[in-house]
Amino acid sequence: MQRRHVVQYGAAGVGAVALMLGVGWWRVDGPGAPKPAGQRPLPLSAMDFRLTDHEGNEVGPEALIGRPTMVFFGFTYCPDVCPTTLSDISGWLEDLGDDAARMNVVFITVDPERDTAEAMAEYVGYFHPAIRGWTGPEDQISRAVEAFRASYERVPTEGGDYTMNHTASVFLFDAKGELVTMIDYHEPREFAVPKIRRALTEDVEGAT
Amino acid sequence: MTKLSYINGLTLVLLLSGMSTPAFAGSEDVVVENAWSRASIGVNRPGAAYMTVRNTGEDTVTLTGLTTPLAVMPQIHETKTNADGVSSMAPADEITIEPGQSVALEPGGLHAMLMKLQNPMIEGETFPLTLTFSDGGEVTVEVPILGIAARGPES
Structure with a gap:
């Protein structure tokens, strides 16, 4: 009688552990894992x-570590979303006032074929002076987009x-280079x- | 040819000449407000123009297309941003406006896409943009060109 109970409890315990392991697998590595x-x-x-x-x-990317950073993707032949994002960001930077000077603000083109460094220079010149324009070979643009888990398509x-x-979202990183949050288009x-x-505050905390 | 009538500074609305003869079914009651656009860098990049198209009449109107001397290929486009934050742009279908309703062409949504610019869009200038409707009517608006970093009709 007693002994049967022990066996039953034991079996139940093994079952529970197996279930927990199963649930754990499903949530971490299995189909239930976050993506x-x-x-x-x-x-x-x-x-x-x-x-x-x-x-x-x-x-x-290493040039950005040490200061909070805002990064977004676009292209200068974009008539609607990109000038809107650039003017939104220019407005945010104006609101931040002097704090804007403590940030990296980088606009990476997804259209290096047309967006040469000269084209980027002319374009970013119309927006807030903190905004930097980055371009480069297609394979390097592709690596950058991949690292941001962003996407682009011609x-x-x-x-x-x-x-x-x-991807039209704006990525925000702290001074250590960790993602703080993203700002969706039209937020x-x-x-x-x-x-x-x-992002600026986390910079201060990181520095102390 | 059409006649311009200017209303409060930046908002320039043109009504078809011959309004008294109701030759069209609805488009004569369309009013375009708050039109604006951004300056371009040269002519290689497409431009975009924004406005509110209001149907003040009693008939449904359908906006079918655009013409302008400024661009060889003006089209109504729509920007969409999906759940992954990816924005894409495509020509919009015909836009139907019910009586008393209006449609906003605004950044990040519907816009007049001006492809193959004939001339650069220069800040401070204006250009005529004609909206064509399914009843054969047309409404021409004089669109002010604001700075490249403009955010709306007032900026």
Whole structure:
């Protein structure tokens, strides 16, 4: 009688452990696992790509570590989303005032064929002076986009031209290069500016 | 040819001449407000123009296309941003506006895409943009060109 109970409890215990292991597998490695491939960019320190800024300097992700960073993708032949994003960001930077000077703000083109360093220089010149334009060889652009878990695609248009579909979110990193948050396209300024301030605050905490 | 009538500074609305004869079914009651566009860098990049198209009449109207001397290929396009945050742009279908309703062409949504610019879009200048409707009517608006970093009709 007693002994049968022990066996029963033992079997139940083994079953429970097996169930927990099973649940654990399902949630971590199995089909229930969150999809990191989906969204979260790598830390800047784990990225590896070589680009050129709009002044002709060689740049890469390591150049961004040490200050909070805002990164977004686009292309200068983009008539709607990109100038809108660049003007939104210019507005956010104006709201931040002097704090804007403590940030890296980088616009990476997904259309290096048309966006040479000169084209980027001319384009970013119309927006907030903190905004830097990065371009480079297609394979390096592709590596950068991949590291941010972003995407882009060339789409032919009527009349022989092409346009680019691309991730329109703005990525915010702290001074250590860890992702703080993302600002979605069309997010109201009253949400965007506090998010940027958070990246700046984490910078202060990291420095002490 | 059409006649311009200017209303409050930047908003320039043109109504078809011959309004008194109701030759069209609806489009004569279309009013275009708050039109604006951004300056271009040269002519290689496409431009975009924004406005609100209001149907003040009692008939449904359908916006079918655009013409302008500024661009060889003006088209109404729509930007969409999906759940992954990826934005894409494609020609929009015909836009139907019910009586008393309006449609906003605004950044990140519907816009007048101006492909193959004939001239650079220069800040401070304006250009005429004609909206064509399914009833054969047309409405021409004089669109002010603002700075490249403009965010709306007032900036």
